[in-house]
Amino acid sequence: MNLADAVDSFTDWSFPWTFRKRVRAKLVSNSEDAALFEALVVEASRFEHWNASDLADGCKIAHTATKEKFPGVDDRVIGPIVRATSYDWK
Numbered sequence: 001m002n003l004a005d006a007v008d009s010f011t012d013w014s015f016p017w018t019f020r021k022r023v024r025a026k027l028v029s030n031s032e033d034a035a036l037f038e039a040l041v042v043e044a045s046r047f048e049h050w051n052a053s054d055l056a057d058g059c060k061i062a063h064t065a066t067k068e069k070f071p072g073v074d075d076r077v078i079g080p081i082v083r084a085t086s087y088d089w090k
Contacts, residue, residue: 001026003033007077019084036073037081043069044082050089059086 001009006026010019020041027034049062063082067075 001030003027003030003037004074004077006033006037007080010080013083016084016087019080036070040066040070040073040078040081041085044078044085045088050085055086055090058089059083062086 006023009026010022012018012022023037024034027037043066044062046062046065049065050058052058052061059082062085063075063078066078066082067073070078
């Protein structure tokens with residue numbers, strides 16, 4: 001499965017803490033996309049993106065910074081990664 005499909009397959013936002021584990025499980029046979037996923041998660045999780053007092057601002061900052069670092073990655077992939085990461089910063 002490719003990265004976009006793995007991210008799109010996650011629909012259980014009642015349990016956002018399971019996002020990374022479920023996406024990783026879908027990418028087991030695709031090491032290139034698995035590595036890209038990990039790099040995206042690391043970038044989206046950087047402290048400097050989330051030290052704003054407003055969570056919505058943090059989401060915008062993290063999304064923009066991740067997109068700038070990975071311009072070839074579609075927003076439909078970055079968005080859910082940032083969304084899942086935001087739950088770590090609530």
